Amino acid sequence: xxxxLPAGAPGARVLGLGGYRPRRRVTNDELxxxxxxxxxxxxxxxxIAERRWASDDETLVEMSVAAGGKALAxxxxxPDEVDLVILASASLxxxxxxIGPQVAYRxxxxxxxxxxxxxxxxxxxxxxxSASAAIRxxxxxxxxxxxxxxxxxxxxxxxxxxxxxxxxGAGAAVVGASEEPGIGPVAWGSDGDQFSAIExxxxxxxxxxxxxxVYRWATTRLTxxxxxxxxxxxxxxxxxxxxxxxxANLRIVESMTKRLGFGEDVVVARDVVxxxxxxxxxxxxxxxALMESGEAKSGDLALVLGYGxxxxxxxxxxxxx
Amino acid sequence: MSEDIQAGLAEILEEVAGVAPADATPEKSFTEDLDxxxxxxxxxxxxxxxxxxxxxxxxxxxxxxxxxxxxSYIQKNQG
Ligand SMILES: CC(C)(COP(=O)(O)OP(=O)(O)OC[C@H]1O[C@@H](n2cnc3c(N)ncnc32)[C@H](O)[C@@H]1OP(=O)(O)O)[C@@H](O)C(=O)NCCC(=O)NCCS
Numbered sequence: 305x306x307x308x309l310p311a312g313a314p315g316a317r318v319l320g321l322g323g324y325r326p327r328r329r330v331t332n333d334e335l336x337x338x339x340x341x342x343x344x345x346x347x348x349x350x351x352i353a354e355r356r357w358a359s360d361d362e363t364l365v366e367m368s369v370a371a372g373g374k375a376l377a378x379x380x381x382x383p384d385e386v387d388l389v390i391l392a393s394a395s396l397x398x399x400x401x402x403i404g405p406q407v408a409y410r411x412x413x414x415x416x417x418x419x420x421x422x423x424x425x426x427x428x429x430x431x432x433x434s435a436s437a438a439i440r441x442x443x444x445x446x447x448x449x450x451x452x453x454x455x456x457x458x459x460x461x462x463x464x465x466x467x468x469x470x471x472x473g474a475g476a477a478v479v480g481a482s483e484e485p486g487i488g489p490v491a492w493g494s495d496g497d498q499f500s501a502i503e504x505x506x507x508x509x510x511x512x513x514x515x516x517x518v519y520r521w522a523t524t525r526l527t528x529x530x531x532x533x534x535x536x537x538x539x540x541x542x543x544x545x546x547x548x549x550x551x552a553n554l555r556i557v558e559s560m561t562k563r564l565g566f567g568e569d570v571v572v573a574r575d576v577v578x579x580x581x582x583x584x585x586x587x588x589x590x591x592x593a594l595m596e597s598g599e600a601k602s603g604d605l606a607l608v609l610g611y612g613x614x615x616x617x618x619x620x621x622x623x624x625x
Numbered sequence: 626m627s628e629d630i631q632a633g634l635a636e637i638l639e640e641v642a643g644v645a646p647a648d649a650t651p652e653k654s655f656t657e658d659l660d661x662x663x664x665x666x667x668x669x670x671x672x673x674x675x676x677x678x679x680x681x682x683x684x685x686x687x688x689x690x691x692x693x694x695x696x697s698y699i700q701k702n703q704g
Contacts, residue, residue, distance in 0.1 A: 349664060514683075516664070516683055516686075519664055519667050520667045520670070520671060520683070523667070523668060523671065559668070
C-alpha cells in the first residue's frame, strides 16, 4: 500500500500586498525630549526620520487583520479561497494561543491551516518560502502571509540604543499558484553562534542588541546570500527592478546596494526613513509603499532579504503583483 | 613596509569615509580629526581584514583610536 501525494502547482506568486501603519507618528525630536539623543545622530547613523508606535487598540491581531484584509482585497480572492495562514512575528508577548487562527477567523477564512512563525526580522521571507513550498507541494492553494510587530512592547521606550530604532506595524501578502514561477528559490540560513546579538534575556522582557556586531554581520555576511538568491533564480543583478531588504538601518541598505551591481535605475526601498525598524513587517510595508507611490509597478522583479534575531536570514527574488 | 600599510589604509579611508589621503597620517584620531563615526569604523575594519589578511574582533576595534593604532595593529597581526 503506497501513500498518494497531491500534484501541487508548478509555481507560486504573490497575488496581492497590503500594509497597516499605526496612527501615531513619533519624530526624532519627540524622542529627544525623553532621552539623550538628537535628530542629527539618528538620521546620520540609522537614517530614521520618524516611526509609528501602536496604541493600545492597535494590537497584533487588529493590525494583522487590517493588513491581511488589504492584501486579500488586492489579490481579488475571496476569503474562502485561502486555505493556509502563516503569521510571522517576534513580538508575541503571550504566545499561547498563537494568533494565526484568530486572524484567519476575523478575516472570514474558513478553518484554514494556521500557525505563527518566529524567525526574527527574517520572518516574512521565511513565511514566504513556506507559503510557496506549500503551494508547490499541493498542501495549500492560496496562502495568506502576515508579518506583524509591536516591538514597542519588548523595547524599553526610554533606552536610546533600541527605542530610536524599533517600531510597530503590519504587512501582508496573498500567495497563490501560478504556471510561471513568481517566487524564486529561497537562499536562507542562520548563524546561531550569535544567538545573543539580539535578544530578550531570560526574565527581563526587554530586548537588547549588540549594534556594532549586527552591523558588521549584516554588511559582510549577507552579500553572498543576496547573490545566491539571484543566481539560483537565474536572474542577473542588472535584471532587478526593485531591491527591498529588511529596513533595519539606511546605511545597511546603502552598503548592500553598493555591493550588488544593480542597474542604475534600480528602485531601492528606503521605508526605514518613515517607519523605523518594523522587523517581520518591514518588507511587505516597504513594497506596499513603493507600489502605492508608483515607484514600483506590477510585474517588476524584486529582490528581498530578511535578517535579524537568531541570527537568521532569508532572501528571494519575486515578481510584484 | 609601514609606508605600504599607511598607503593601503589611506585608500580604505578615502573609499569608506571620503578622507583625503594626505590627511591619513599616524597621529590623526579617526573620530576626532577625520570625522569617521563608529559604523564607518566597522566598515573600515572589514576592509582592513580583506586587504591585509588580519582579523579585527569587535573588542579590539574599540582600542584602535588613531591611524597609527591601526598601522601598528596591522603590522603586529599580519601573517
Ligand atoms: C544600533 C546602531 C545604530 C548603533 O550605532 P553605533 O554607532 O554602533 O552606536 P554606539 O553604541 O557605538 O555609539 C556610538 C556613539 O553614539 C552615541 N549614541 C548611541 N546611541 C545614541 C542615540 N540614540 N542618540 C545619540 N547618541 C547615541 C554613543 O554614546 C557613542 O558616543 P561616543 O562615541 O561619544 O561614546 C548600529 O549599531 C546599528 O544600526 N546596528 C545594526 C542594527 C541592525 O541592523 N539590527 C537589525 C535588527 S533586525
